[in-house]
Amino acid sequence: MSTSPASTSPVSTFAALGLAANFVRAADALGYDEPTPIQAAAIPPALAGRDLLASAQTGSGKTAAFAFPLMQQIDTGIRPALRRTQALVLVPTRELAAQVGETLRQIEPFLAEPVKVSVLFGGVSINPQLMALRGGAEVVVATPGRLLDVVEHNGLKLADLDCLVLDEADRLLDGGFADEVNRVLALLPARRQNLLFSATFPEAVQALAAKLLRDPVRIEITPEPVIEAKIEEHAVEVDDARRTPLLRHMIEQGEWSRVLVFVATRYACDHVADKLRKAGIEAAAFHGDASQGARTRLLSDFKASRLRVLVATDLGARGIDIAKLPVVVNYDLPRSAVDYVHRIGRTGRAGETGLAVSFIGAQAEAHFRLIEKRQGHRVPRERIEGFEPKDVPVAVSAPLDPNGGVKGRRPSKKDKLRAAAARSGS
Known part of the structure; x- marks a missing residue:
C-alpha cells in the first residue's frame, strides 16, 4: 500500500486549511478555537478528495476532521433534484453514532442549502428511523447491523455514494463486526472517497486499508504529552x-x-x-x-x-x-x-x-x-x-x-x- 506523507505542522486557523467562510463560522460557533493536529493534517487532503488513513485517539477532534470537509463537499457540489445519500459514516456504537450525528447537525445550518442527516443504530425500533429516511438523506451515520437492516427494508440505497468514513475502524472490526462491514462495502460503488480513522492498526485494519484505500494520505499524530490537570x-x-x-x-x-x-x-x-x-x-x-x-x-x-x-x-x-x-x-x-x-x-x-x-x-x-x-x-x-x-x-x-x-x-x-x-x- 502506497502512502503519502501528511504535514502535521501547526495551523492556527481553519481558513488556512481551505474551509470556506461559512464553515469557518461554523467551527467558531461549535467552540473550536483553532485546529487540532488531526484536523490540521486531515482537512486539506480530505477537501482535495484524497483517501485518508489516519491514526486518531479519542478526544483528538477527529469527528470535526472529517465532518467539515464532508459537509463542505456536499455544500459546493451539484445537488441532484432528488435527495440521494452522498456520504456514509460507519461507526461501532450507538453512542458514537449519536455524537457524530449531533456534530453534523450542528454544522448543517451553515450550509448554503439544507442537508438532511439521518442517524441509524440498533437497540430501538427501526420504524421511526425508516420514516425519517423518507425523501432520502444526503448524510447517513450508522452502525453496520442497523444499516443492513434498513437496506433490507428498502429504506436506503447506497449505489451513488461519494464518500465513506470508517470511524474507529479497529472497534468496527472487533466483536464480529467484520462480516457486517464487508457486507456494507459490497453495497457501495467502486469509485468513492474513503476516510479511515483508527486509534490502532491491528492486522485486520491494515488488511482492510489495503483493500479499501487508493493512494491514501497516511496521517499519524503522536499524542502530545498530557499536562496534569x-x-x-x-x-x-x-x-x-x-x-x-x-x-x-x-x-x-x-x-x-x-x-x-x-x-x-x-x-x-x-x-x-x-x-x-x-x-x-x-x-x-x-x-x-x-x-x-x-x-x-x-x-x-x-x-x-x-x-x-x-x-x-x-x-x-x-x-x-x-x-x-x-x-x-x-x-x-x-x-x-x-x-x-x-x-x-x-x-x-x-x-x-x-x-x-x-x-x-x-x-x-x-x-x-x-x-x-x-x-x-x-x-x-x-x-x-x-x-x-x-x-x-x-x-x-x-x-x-x-x-x-x-x-x-x-x-x-x-x-x-x-x-x-x-x-x-x-
Whole structure:
C-alpha cells in the first residue's frame, strides 16, 4: 500500500486549511478555537478528495476532521433534484453514532442549502428511523447491523455514494463486526472517497486499508504529552431545594467570571437559568431545544464573557470547548464516573488551575461515593454557612460495588440483587 506523507505542522486557523467562510463560522460557533493536529493534517487532503488513513485517539477532534470537509463537499457540489445519500459514516456504537450525528447537525445550518442527516443504530425500533429516511438523506451515520437492516427494508440505497468514513475502524472490526462491514462495502460503488480513522492498526485494519484505500494520505499524530490537570474539587452538602440559592451565593461570593453548570434535564436548564437571571446574574440555558442560531449566540457570548453562567445538560454541552474556563458546577451529579471526569475536565486545561464544585444532597450521597470509588480518591464534604442541609443522608445498607450502579440515583435491579446478597451473606 502506497502512502503519502501528511504535514502535521501547526495551523492556527481553519481558513488556512481551505474551509470556506461559512464553515469557518461554523467551527467558531461549535467552540473550536483553532485546529487540532488531526484536523490540521486531515482537512486539506480530505477537501482535495484524497483517501485518508489516519491514526486518531479519542478526544483528538477527529469527528470535526472529517465532518467539515464532508459537509463542505456536499455544500459546493451539484445537488441532484432528488435527495440521494452522498456520504456514509460507519461507526461501532450507538453512542458514537449519536455524537457524530449531533456534530453534523450542528454544522448543517451553515450550509448554503439544507442537508438532511439521518442517524441509524440498533437497540430501538427501526420504524421511526425508516420514516425519517423518507425523501432520502444526503448524510447517513450508522452502525453496520442497523444499516443492513434498513437496506433490507428498502429504506436506503447506497449505489451513488461519494464518500465513506470508517470511524474507529479497529472497534468496527472487533466483536464480529467484520462480516457486517464487508457486507456494507459490497453495497457501495467502486469509485468513492474513503476516510479511515483508527486509534490502532491491528492486522485486520491494515488488511482492510489495503483493500479499501487508493493512494491514501497516511496521517499519524503522536499524542502530545498530557499536562496534569490542576483541578480543585469541592463537594458541598446542601438540600436539593437550596441548590439554586447556594449557586447564586457561590457565584457572587467567589466572584466567578464564568461558570458552566451541569444539570440533568432540559427543564432544569431553563429553571435554574431563569432563577439566576431574576437574581441579576447573566445566565442562559444551553440545550437541544434551542435553535442553532440561539446556541451560536449563547456560546459566543459565553466565550466573550458577556454571559456569566451557562446552564447545560451533558448532551447540550457537547462541542463546547472554552479556553481558560475557571469553574464547573455539578448542580446535578452525572450518571457515571466517566461523565464526571469529562465534566470537570472542561476546566483546569493546559496547565491552568480550575475549580469543580459538586452539590451533594441526601439522596445523592451514595451515588457520589460510587463516583469517588471509581476515581480512586475521596473528595472531603463541605458545608456553607447559611446553607447547611437539614435532610439526613440516605444510609447505604451494603458496601458499594465499584462495578455497577452508577447510571442513576435509584438503584437498578442488579444493584438491589447485590445488596440483598450482601445482607444475606452478612
